[in-house]
Amino acid sequence: xxxxxxxxxxxxxxxxxxxxxxxxxxxxxxxxxxxxxxxxxxxxxxxxxxxxxxxxxxxxxxxxxxxxxxxxxxxxxxxxxxxxxxxxxxxxxxxxxxxxxxxxxxxxxxxxxxxxxxxxxxxxxxxxxxxxxxxxxxxxxxxxxxxxxxxxxxxxxxx
Numbered sequence: 001x002x003x004x005x006x007x008x009x010x011x012x013x014x015x016x017x018x019x020x021x022x023x024x025x026x027x028x029x030x031x032x033x034x035x036x037x038x039x040x041x042x043x044x045x046x047x048x049x050x051x052x053x054x055x056x057x058x059x060x061x062x063x064x065x066x067x068x069x070x071x072x073x074x075x076x077x078x079x080x081x082x083x084x085x086x087x088x089x090x091x092x093x094x095x096x097x098x099x100x101x102x103x104x105x106x107x108x109x110x111x112x113x114x115x116x117x118x119x120x121x122x123x124x125x126x127x128x129x130x131x132x133x134x135x136x137x138x139x140x141x142x143x144x145x146x147x148x149x150x151x152x153x154x155x156x157x158x159x
Contacts (some may be wrong), residue, residue, distance in 0.1 A: 021123075023036040025120045027111070040102055044061055055136065092109070094110065120133070121137040
């Protein structure tokens, strides 16, 4: 299956899924949220949501989570930082299954960590989705607080 339409939430490039775009959703009173329809097929019926960096949540397809697991498993157990990050990442992880309406239940522990109360911004970031408290997303990514030019200078050689 090949996709060439840039408006698609996830693109298939060389056999790999690339999640892109930003979508606004809400949590219901039970902590359920609709997964953006453009991401559902590529995430699969069951996928992993875990604690992310910057107080957001990361969502990975099972395949991408397995790749990341292998990388983390290759880190030396004697390295304290590696052990701490693995604990953070795996202890916070849960398997989420979509219901027939395309919703997932986000556990309270994860909602509390990311301060997800009602408005959620779902962001496609290459191999993962990020789930943000919408207000925090807007604060962190406003051009008043974030300069792509300054950041790109710090990342010289990567772009």
